[in-house]
Amino acid sequence: MPRGALLLLSVILPLLIFLGGCPAPVPDSSGWTNDSFSYSRLIAYCEDKALDEDYYLYWDNISIDKIGRVYGYINLTHWDGDYGLEILLMTMDGFAAYDSGESFSAWHRSVYTEGYYSFEFTNVTPGNYALVVDNTNRGWEATDFDGINDYAVFDFEAYFEPY
Secondary structure (H helix, E strand, O other): OOHHHHHHHHHHHHHHHHHHOOOOOOOOOOOOOOOOOOOOEEEEEEEEEEEOOOEEEEEEEEEEOOOEEEEEEEEEEEEOOOOOEEEEEEEHHHHHHHHOOOOOOOEEEEEOOOEEEEEEEEEEOOEEEEEEEEEOOOOOOOOOOOOOOOOEEEEEEEEEEEO
16 A cells, blocks of 8 residues: 555544534523523524614513623614614513513613614523613603604624623
């Protein structure tokens, strides 16, 4: 057998088999991977969403199993309102109260003009949550209801990252 073929069979081929068999990050049912560099998990996303005044957009039953943070961005590309468009994170009980117009508590961030904004809600404890983009009077900001639809158009992404 030629020396080059022997080298291929005895050294290079086993090395290729070994490297090809290394485990790749595999997501489990919760969306987490076994890759130590992939801690963030996408929990909400939309592109070019139009949200009329007196409406809200939500993602619910977001399962958080470890303490961590929720962070992301909103790119507000159209906004004529003279009040703040709100980003709210609350428990599912808080969301039920919010939805029915009752008192609730939440992490919140308001944006007042068109632009790209980041947000971060820290020390989010394990539980089930709702994330809301609010253009109503249900949050901390009051709409103006002046007969003009102060609608918002935006891109939105939010992630959860455990500590």
